[in-house]
Amino acid sequence: MPASPEKSSALRMGLLIFLGLAVLTALEFAMAILLAFWQLLLLVSLFKAGLVLYYYMHVSRLFEADQDADHESYAYRLATNRIGLWLFLVSDAFIFGGLLISRINLLGLTRPELNQVLGLSVTSVLLISSFFMNRAETAMAHGDRRQFIRGIGVTLFLGMLFLAGVVGVEWQIAAFGPGDGVAGAIFYAMTGFHAFHVLTGVIFLMVVLRNGLRGRYSVEKHWAVEACAVYWHFVDVVWIFFYPALYLIGTVL
Amino acid sequence: MxxxxxxxxxxxxxxxxxxxxxxxxxxxxxxxxxxxxxxxxxxxxxxxxxxxxxxxxxxxxxxxxxFKWAVGRETGEHFDDSHPGWRRYFGASLDHKVIGIQYLVLSLILMSVGGLFALIFRTELAEVQMQFLTLNQYNTLMSLHGMVMIVSILLGIAAYMNYLVPLLIGARDMAFPRLNAFSFWIAVPAGLILLSSLFLGGFDTGWTGYPPLSARAPLGMQMFFLGVSLAGFSSIFGGLNILATVIRLRAPGMTPFKMPIFVWAALATSLISLTATQLIGLSFQMVMLQRLFGMGFFDPAKGGNPVLFQHLFWFYSHPAVYVFVLPGLGLISELLPVFVRKPLFGYRWVAMSSLGIALVGFLVWGHHMFTSGMAEYLRVPFMYSTLLVAVPTGVKFFSWVGTVWRGKITFETPMLFLLASIVVFLLGGLTGPPNATVSTDLHLHDTYYIVGHFHDTMFGGYIFPFFAALYFWFPKMTGKRLNERLGQLQFWLITPSFVVLSLWMMRVGLLGMRRRIADYDAALGFEASHLVMTVAGFLIGLSLIVFFINVWYSLKKGPPAIGNLWNSRSPEWQVASPMPVHNYDQPFEVVGEPYDYGLPGSQYIRFKGEK
Known part of the structure; x- marks a missing residue:
């Protein structure tokens, strides 16, 4: 099937945003080494989060006017579902906000000693997974089922890889356990809460993959795919803030 | 079987x-x-x-x-209604009216349990020295009284929001009926887990669960934390559902400033419960993790900070009191015009005052921590932000007075409860600023004065409006009107005894009685006061028994309630009682102002096909 112009431009935009995010992440890493200036890191994180919110999570769809005034129609319910999902994300953001506040309160401008290579690797894995998630959603919205399935599959694999990297490797090789001092406590709490969300996202992806393979989604009706994508990107946004908070800002304890 | x-x-x-x-x-x-x-x-x-x-x-x-959706199966709009009659209240249902009544019943059950706890330890307090409770039992009952009542209140407001919001805005159901059923049913195991702490060693921290004490309390502490965390999900998803419903499913013509005031109050409440609730969950889960895995968030020996817990905890638990009272205050504004036959005074201001209280409420949590050792420069900003809450609250009082002013008042039971709630909430409101002011709070903190103030706000802002609304909408829910004489009896039992109880609480508090204490020195001379409070407490308990007798009697023997019983303009009273399954057979359109009582020719709603 030849790609329609809208589809290729949507895919191009997805790639562009991904490249932007990758460059910014590299910049963050370099800045943390060279400048140790947390205000700049915060600015970059906010900018990255803004990019994901706008281009990957389509926050502007919330404010689109209703095409159909009938409360029972699919279009109207879809818009209601979007509002419901976003309200949930707002609520969820308060947990992660609370964890960040706790981290700042307890550790200030110090951080636990962690493996920087591993940190950058899992961050990259999550970022790349977000790119493929976006591709999969774009493909579904334009009716390209093969690319959709491929995208979901890659995202799922990368999600599991991230989990393996954090829980399977980072937690095992860290020089401290959850009971060793407050830095350990906050590190395991933040990565643990985040990993739990990644895990639910992975389960969500499995459900979408299964139903996608059975052809249950169409160009018009694929709310589950969209919800899965938005949720997955949200988990990514959380990591955009958690990564510098745990790995980059301040000095090693 | x-x-x-x-x-x-x-x-x-x-x-x-x-x-x-x-x-x-x-x-x-x-x-x-x-x-x-x-x-x-x-x-x-x-x-x-x-x-x-x-x-x-x-x-x-x-x-x-x-689960069906996850495997790609379609589902009907409602569960198969295999249980007709009373049975449907004992199983999962998607109908918001059934869920609302389920919430109401569970809330009343928990209210009775919490009240019973209070009576038990109140009896212990009537005399100096310990008579029949151990110190651990006293602490457990006192702490559980607090949290069981809070859960009961959360379920009570959820009951009214569930039952009323879709009816008032003309929706067929909530935006997410399955999430609605989930929100209710998770509260049941939450309540059971919370109460199981009684049998697992109890706990002794009070309802606040501050570490480091909670980090080494008996096992019951964990059940307390877990139960509250689960109940929190009920509140979060309930709030989410209300917000989505109000945003999306209003009847045509119902612009924001034509919504009933109760819907505004539900909106403001839901904004708080959606967001802030996560932080009490987080703070409790952090203590749970500290106990389970030795993670030292709040353990100074490991570099943790116990005051951090208080910040996280109060960031929810102060706005939570607005979650408790805002729906009640909304109910007062909603029902007052019906009984005085006059428009609500200053509708727009009242609508905005609910949002104002909710938003200012996010900025005041530090006033619980004036004595906690938090940074001293934070005290004055928190003092001023707290005093600021009086402004939108004052707007509400002004509106109530303006509404009642020269009205044609009739004194049915709901109206009596409304008037009592205004008076009692005023008492609670006026005793607040001394606690908000740093210099006096340092003296009042952790005394019975706070207990008296808090119970005044809860009774004025929740209990009295709760009963007013129950007497008002009981006919809509069941088709039977509650007996008026028993209602008046309940009212005259509960109101004077409650006022005495709270005033005496404040009295002994000002004289130096500490809160949460199982025993006190006879030389302080509080014994007579405590006896008065205990007797008052039992009278409140008696009034609840009268209420339950009334419910039983009215359901069995009461005459059917037909038509627009209270002569209300609200849409739900324009159709049959009890409400039909899918609410309105004919959708309606909003054509006028909601509270224009007494204005000839004014109309609020028009059903489709009607002139």
């Missing part, structure tokens, strides 16, 4: 027992496999209780449809 086991609730409870046993067994097995001593009560019981709660949800059928 077979029918008994077909009830969703019974199935859910059986599943919960199985799940708890499995969870306990699983943890024990894992510990055995990795070579630890097999039995350790705390992790096993916590995991068991958590798994039991999840199993309950599966057993009761609240998550059936989501």
């Amino acid at each position: 077979k029918k008994f086991f077909a009830l969703g609730l019974v199935r859910g409870l059986s599943w919960e027992i199985i799940g708890t046993a499995l969870g306990i067994g699983f943890v024990t097995l894992v510990r055995l496999l990795i070579g630890l001593p097999a039995w350790k009560a705390e992790p096993a019981v916590v995991f068991g209780a958590l798994l039991g709660a999840l199993f309950f949800l599966v057993g009761v059928g609240a998550v059936d449809d989501w």
Whole structure:
């Protein structure tokens, strides 16, 4: 099937945003080494989060006017579902906000000693997974089922890889356990809460993959795919803030 | 017998027992496999209780449809209604009216349990020295009284928001009926887990659960934390549902400033419960983790900070009191015009005042911590932000006075409760600023004065409006009107005794009685006052018994309630009682102002096909 112009431009935009995010992440890493200036890191994180919110999570769809005034129609319910999902994300953001506040309160401008290579690797894995998630959603919205399935599959694999990297490797090789001092406590709490969300996202992806393979989604009706994508990107946004908070800002304890 | 086991609730409870046993067994097995001593009560019981709660949800059928969606099956708009009559209240239902009544009943049950706890330790306090409770029992009952009542209040406001919001805005149901059923049913295991702390060693921290004390309290503490965390999900998802429903499902013509005031109040409440609730959950879960895995968030020996807990805790728990009272204050504004036959005074200001209280409420939590050792420069900003809450609250009082002014007042039971709630809430409001002001709070902190102030706000802002609304909408829910004479009896039992109770609480508080204390020195001379409070407490208990007799009697023997009983303009009274299954057969359109009582020719709604 030849790609329609809208589809290729949507895919191009997805790639562009991904490249932007990758460059910014590299910049963050370099800045943390060279400048140790947390205000700049915060600015970059906010900018990255803004990019994901706008281009990957389509926050502007919330404010689109209703095409159909009938409360029972699919279009109207879809818009209601979007509002419901976003309200949930707002609520969820308060947990992660609370964890960040706790981290700042307890550790200030110090951080636990962690493996920087591993940190950058899992961050990259999550970022790349977000790119493929976006591709999969774009493909579904334009009716390209093969690319959709491929995208979901890659995202799922990368999600599991991230989990393996954090829980399977980072937690095992860290020089401290959850009971060793407050830095350990906050590190395991933040990565643990985040990993739990990644895990639910992975389960969500499995459900979408299964139903996608059975052809249950169409160009018009694929709310589950969209919800899965938005949720997955949200988990990514959380990591955009958690990564510098745990790995980059301040000095090693 | 077979029918008994077909009830969703019974199935859910059986599943919960199985799940708890499995969870306990699983943890024990894992510990055995990795070579630890097999039995350790705390992790096993916590995991068991958590798994039991999840199993309950599966057993009761609240998550059936989501599993069906996950495997790609379509589902109907409602569950198969295999249980007609009273049975449908004992199983998962998607109808917001059924869920609202389920919430109401559970709330009343918990209110009775919490009240019973209060009467038990109140009796202990009537005389100096310990008579029949141990110190641990006293502490457990006193702490559980607080949290059981809070959960009861959360369920009570959820009851009215569920039952009323879709009716008032003309929706067929909530925006997410399955999430609605989930929100209710998770509250049942949450309540059970919370109460199970009584039998698992109790706890002694009060309802606030501050570490470091809570980090080394008996096992009951964990059940308290877990129960509250689960109840929090009920509140979060309930709030989400209300917000989505109000944003999306209003009748045509119902612009924001034509919504009933109760809907505004529900909106403001839901904004708080959606967001802030996560932080009490987080703070409690952090203490749970500290106890389970030794994670030292609040352990100074490990570099932790106990005051951080208080910040996280109060960031929810102060706005939470607005969650408790805003719906009640909304109900006052909603019902007052009906009984004075006059428009609500200053509608727009009242609508905005609910939002104003909710938003300012996010900025005041530090006033609970003036004595906690938080940075001193924070005290004055928190003092001023707290005093600022008086402004939108004052707007409400001004509006109530303006509404009642020269009205044609009739004194049915709901109206009596409304008037009492205004007076009692005023008492609670006026006793607030001394606590908000740093210089006086340093003296009043942790005394019975605070207890008196708090009970005034809760009774004025929740209990009295709760009963006013129940007397008002009971005919809509059941088709039977509550007996008026028994209603008046309940009112005249509860109101004077409550006012005496709260005033005497403040009196002994000002004289130096500490809160949460099981015993006091006879030389302080509080014995007579405590006896007065205990007697008043029992009279309040008696009034509740009168209420339950009234419900039973009216359902059995009461005459059917027909038509627009209170001559209300609200849409739900324009159709039959009890409400038809899908609410309005004919959709309506909003054509006028909601509260234009007494204005000739004015119309609020018009049903389709009607002139």
